[in-house]
Amino acid sequence: MSLLIQLSVAIAFLLLNGVIDGSNPGDSDEVTALPGLSIPLPFKHYSGYLQGVDSNTQLHYWFAESYGNPASDPLILWMNGGPGCSSLDGLLTEHGPFSVNDDLTISLRNTSWNKFANVIYLESPAGVGFSYGPSSNLSDITTAENNYAALKAFFKKFPTFANHDFYITGESYAGVYVPTLATRVANDSTIRLKAIAIGNGILDRTKNLDSLMYYGYYHGLLGGQLWNGLQVACCSGSSCQYANSNNFLCSHRVRSATNLIWGDGLNLYSIYEDCLKVRQTLAIRNHLQDSNQPLYGTPPCFTESILSKYLNSDAVLKALHIAKQAPKWTICNFIVNLNYQRTYPSVIHFLKNLSSKMRVLLYYGDADAVCNFIGGLWSAEAIQAPKIDDYKPWYINTTYGKTVAGFIQRYDNLDFVTVKGAGHLVPTDQPDAAFRLMETFIGGHSL
């Protein structure tokens, strides 16, 4: 093809996809009036569906353009975890542009990530939130496949965003979704994947449970007798195996410890916060009778009633273009959680491979007992990237000056960061710190 013909074809393609005139096929998904919101918005936002690997799987997304310059600001994909939990939790209670008040009005969040980026909130896999499709074959592998297909569908709907710097981010069990999706995207030269970020990720189940024993004892959640019993049954010299012990007594004591931590009315997702729903922890405890593994379902101390009421109202369903086939929205879907096959007990090998190509941020609210930061630190260390600085505090500016926001261990292409006093939902608990952390990371700067 001659250069001229190539150019003509390229221009025709750009025109067809609305790149030049700035329109996108996704424009029909624009949310033109959001119930409860009474002020005009300084940015556009869209809600609709992205197809997975086949037309039966339709994943709901909500996409908020940047307050700044949407045509050039970076593009972030965000996913909550579970498995089974909705990314609209991220949008509406963590770092999205909107928050739902008790009277069902909508406020704008000062620390929204769309202050500096275009942000896609994707509900995944099928069955989660407003997403629908077959739930018989849910696994880490099919989720990554469907997320990748949905992402490609996003870029078809919004081709003007295809050349933006792109970031894949998420929280909790998205500790699996993010690196598995990023691994596929990294091989796709049409997408400019720059980096990934994971908040309170479950990166290695063994390290998560092993570290929980230390986290529990040194945060006062386990007493000395049980702790000493664990040492006797699970340790040999200074080496301890709690999660994968073959010793019956060790497994029994690990179960006692997880029962005590998970079953006592503590808010495990933010241990210094009160638990609003003590009874819900009983469901967790009952589950623990059958398994050593905690149930990463609905956070036991979290109340979703306002979100549920808002999102399931007819006016909101209509405004967000929710399909008739969509399930009633719940913050976490237990059926998805129970059906889901956890293919990868560890994603450290994915993270190691990714960090050889791009920047990786692992951040942890240090008051979370569900995906505790010690397990995260051990996972970061297991990547064996070269350290490029000492462990040290990082700061934010407050009304009375600079204050410690957490600690950071910087490795080559890999940052491990704690956020002081935050639980599982870092931006909810420490909005200013989370905002600075993400804005700095996306901007390619150092904390």
Place this chain on the structure above:
Amino acid sequence: MSLLIQLSVAIAFLLLNGVIDGSNPGDSDEVTALPGLSIPLPFKHYSGYLQGVDSNTQLHYWFAESYGNPASDPLILWMNGGPGCSSLDGLLTEHGPFSVNDDLTISLRNTSWNKFANVIYLESPAGVGFSYGPSSNLSDITTAENNYAALKAFFKKFPTFANHDFYITGESYAGVYVPTLATRVANDSTIRLKAIAIGNGILDRTKNLDSLMYYGYYHGLLGGQLWNGLQVACCSGSSCQYANSNNFLCSHRVRSATNLIWGDGLNLYSIYEDCLKVRQTLAIRNHLQDSNQPLYGTPPCFTESILSKYLNSDAVLKALHIAKQAPKWTICNFIVNLNYQRTYPSVIHFLKNLSSKMRVLLYYGDADAVCNFIGGLWSAEAIQAPKIDDYKPWYINTTYGKTVAGFIQRYDNLDFVTVKGAGHLVPTDQPDAAFRLMETFIGGHSL
């Protein structure tokens, strides 16, 4: 002496001391009008001096009678620590009847311990707060002697309180003052000492520093590299000695760890709170150049300016009957701190002995890195009292129901209790939990 003569002598004594007509020599110390307080008080309170072992030593006290029935409610003595810190911090910012507002008005504290008890706030030793006297011979021994003399002087001033159930309580370095004084009082049959309580006590300096290494790492204040270095240099198998190691490399790394924890602008007294005065931590760090031991002086992130302004005003000095010889009030006196001889590196033997005779409560805000709860738990365990229950959570009622307030390990005559999310000043940080804890303990009930 015949019975009749004995009785006459006794009555004469009681009359002379005002026991029968309810008046006390201490009545002249009554504070009749407190500057900034605009409402009438439902209780009496007194401020003045109690003589130490000789007339040169005059210890300032502020005594608040109970809201309830002062004639029969229990009597509590409270002391703050340091050494060098004023118990008026306890009165005005923790659990006393009054708090000082920014405009120098006075409010009443809903969770004041004088809701259920008569409470004496004693400034000790000489040089602390408004107390004065020779500062050349300050030590754990002379402090206990002077505190005992002052207590006897209190009962001379207020003989109607001599037959009340009596409790000695305190915080931080009062972890030494309380058991050393209680040991003397326990041998004095004229005083009805029922129990002692210590909040975030420094009970054993070795355990405090040893445990700080674990506390620091498992709260994210130390990174993996320094932690691994500590293990290599200070541990043999599963046994580690950080505080008293003869190994140069171990001592060096322990110093690096304490420098990192104490020197980075963190609010060590409540690690999830912001530090209001980052620069003050530099003074602590400079001190650490010369010593492995942190300086238990003015809390580095605490602002005392309002208290200082209020207490040093002419009107307040007069209302509280402050002597002309008294120093200008400061929350902590660095000179006292530096001159003070710490006679007892551990008070576990005192506590062991006391717990054989009376109830002992050791409570810890679990977010304090200065006197961390792990060191407290190890000290409680070292008392070797029989366990009478499993480690378990305790609860308080809030507006939305029962919530975990902390954890408790109950031994025979000894309770070890954590207060969730509280720092060094437990009643300041968690007033409702602290109130329930102390009311329950004084009442002889179980949490």
